[in-house]
Amino acid sequence: MGLHNKEGKIIAVCPYGSEEYFQVQQVLEILYEADKRRLAQLLEAREQQKQAIESQIEECDKKIFRKATKRSTKLYNLTQTARIVGVHRETLYYWIKKGWIKR
Numbered sequence: 001m002g003l004h005n006k007e008g009k010i011i012a013v014c015p016y017g018s019e020e021y022f023q024v025q026q027v028l029e030i031l032y033e034a035d036k037r038r039l040a041q042l043l044e045a046r047e048q049q050k051q052a053i054e055s056q057i058e059e060c061d062k063k064i065f066r067k068a069t070k071r072s073t074k075l076y077n078l079t080q081t082a083r084i085v086g087v088h089r090e091t092l093y094y095w096i097k098k099g100w101i102k103r
Contacts, residue, residue: 078092078093
């Protein structure tokens with residue numbers, strides 16, 4: 001087994017079955033297990049973050065539905081409706097005249 005540096009050059013050679021070879025194998029196994037555990041931690045953290053975001057979105061959706069439900073039971077005059085829709089009051093009169101909405 002050859003040990004390489006970052007540039008890929010061989011810096012040491014460990015003959016198969018030697019003490020150095022088994023030590024290197026043990027170190028590599030330890031590093032592999034550590035990487036595996038770290039990856040599992042990162043994936044778990046990512047899943048928790050995803051669930052937190054989904055619950056926040058769900059909570060926002062609930063608020064929007066509640067507001068929509070309240071609005072559906074409440075009556076508004078044309079000025080208030082224009083403000084909610086985000087258009088000028090005269091635009092609502094035009095839409096009513098054209099028959100696009102009912103009063």
